[in-house]
Amino acid sequence: MIELYQSYLSTCSGKVRLVLEEKGLDYSEVVINLQKGDQFDPDYVKLNPKSVVPTIIHDGIVVRESSVICEYLEDLQADPRLRPSDPWKSAQMRLWMKFMDEEVHPMTTIVTYAVSIRHERAAANTPEELEAHFNKIPNATKREQQRAIHNDGVESPYFLSAIKIMDKMVANADGALEDFGGPWLLGEDYSLADVVVTPYMLRLSHFSFDGMWEGSRPRVAEWWGRIQARPNFCGVMSPDTPTANLEKRKTNGAKEWPRVKEMLEL
Numbered sequence: 001m002i003e004l005y006q007s008y009l010s011t012c013s014g015k016v017r018l019v020l021e022e023k024g025l026d027y028s029e030v031v032i033n034l035q036k037g038d039q040f041d042p043d044y045v046k047l048n049p050k051s052v053v054p055t056i057i058h059d060g061i062v063v064r065e066s067s068v069i070c071e072y073l074e075d076l077q078a079d080p081r082l083r084p085s086d087p088w089k090s091a092q093m094r095l096w097m098k099f100m101d102e103e104v105h106p107m108t109t110i111v112t113y114a115v116s117i118r119h120e121r122a123a124a125n126t127p128e129e130l131e132a133h134f135n136k137i138p139n140a141t142k143r144e145q146q147r148a149i150h151n152d153g154v155e156s157p158y159f160l161s162a163i164k165i166m167d168k169m170v171a172n173a174d175g176a177l178e179d180f181g182g183p184w185l186l187g188e189d190y191s192l193a194d195v196v197v198t199p200y201m202l203r204l205s206h207f208s209f210d211g212m213w214e215g216s217r218p219r220v221a222e223w224w225g226r227i228q229a230r231p232n233f234c235g236v237m238s239p240d241t242p243t244a245n246l247e248k249r250k251t252n253g254a255k256e257w258p259r260v261k262e263m264l265e266l
């Protein structure tokens with residue numbers, strides 16, 4: 001049995017769920033409420049010392065880091081295969097994973113905070129509660145960055161470079177679809193490369209930022225349609241995800257889109 005410690009709307013949890021669904025593996029979910037700070041609970045920190053989701057426990061074995069978990073599940077059950085057998089394509093798959101983990105994910109956190117979470121937190125917390133939240137962030141750089149993004153939103157200097165990296169992800173997907181000829185990012189077979197990009201495309205879509213590919217990058221628009229039509233797409237979010245949160249993201253994102261479009265010069 002696999003227990004997935006996850007948070008609703010978490011991109012990294014979404015990657016893992018997409019793989020679990022694709023492979024038809026049985027799993028149950030434990031909710032870690034990131035807004036309430038469950039990730040800092042000492043019992044959870046023992047499982048995941050970085051205080052982030054996801055973590056899985058499989059027959060007593062703890063595995064963390066979403067990309068590592070995806071490959072663990074691939075090794076646990078090879079069918080259907082998500083790692084290309086061709087060494088060159090397998091290397092390309094890992095390059096996508098590195099790009100998403102090292103560049104896109106941290107920037108997505110910034111974009112999400114600037115576009116929506118700052119409004120959600122400001123509405124739900126007193127200034128004292130917000131201060132207590134910032135003070136719980138153990139990494140000083142991350143703490144000060146979050147404070148700055150909370151204050152200035154999309155006009156904060158961090159936002160422009162962050163959204164440009166997300167745009168680079170869409171541009172790279174377009175390039176891969178052209179180079180490998182589709183229908184998936186590495187050609188004929190759906191792979192972990194498609195998996196790791198999916199939750200981040202969904203995040204942009206939740207913000208009503210589909211203009212980053214609709215009308216401008218038809219290959220990506222078609223690929224995104226295929227991704228959403230796959231049976232495993234149900235795993236990109238937990239079925240229990242509160243829809244109110246999604247509504248807030250759509251509304252907050254739609255308000256920012258004209259400015260973001262201008263920043264990206266689309």
Ligand SMILES: N[C@@H](CCC(=O)N[C@@H](CS)C(=O)NCC(=O)O)C(=O)O
Binds near residue numbers: 010039105
């Ligand atoms: N490299 C980690 C990143 C995990 C991560 O940043 N998860 C986010 C949610 S998608 C999180 O738990 N954030 C909580 C926090 O930063 O306090 C992975 O791939 O698992």
